[in-house]
Amino acid sequence: MTVELSKENRAEAIASMQQYFERNLPEPIGELPAGLLLDFFLTEVGPLLYNQGVRDAATRMTQRIEDLEGELNEDAFTYWVKQKSKRR
Structure with missing residues (x-):
């Protein structure tokens, strides 16, 4: 499987390379060699x-599913508690 980049992202990646x-190597790299190197890294x-x-x-999904009851639990018998807080 090769990771595919959009045209815009590919151009930005080549420019960044x-x-x-x-800045870091003794010789600059042209657009074609940079593109070939990018293809190599995307494939490898x-x-x-x-x-x-x-x-x-x-x-992350497994963690969320394991805590589904905690995430979605709704307390029962809260009518009177809510009524008390409304009266204040």
Whole structure:
């Protein structure tokens, strides 16, 4: 699976890579080589990041589902308590 970027995000990523090369490496990188390097990383590392994001989301959803009763519980027999607070 390859992670796909929108045209705008791809252009921003390439520009960012070029800026990184200019500031941190002895030679700049052109747009084509930066695009090829980006493709390589998206193919090689993209699935790792995607899978980690899915695991993180699944963990969060599991935590929320495990606490569903606590999240959605509604106390019973509160009519008189609410009436008292309205009278004050």
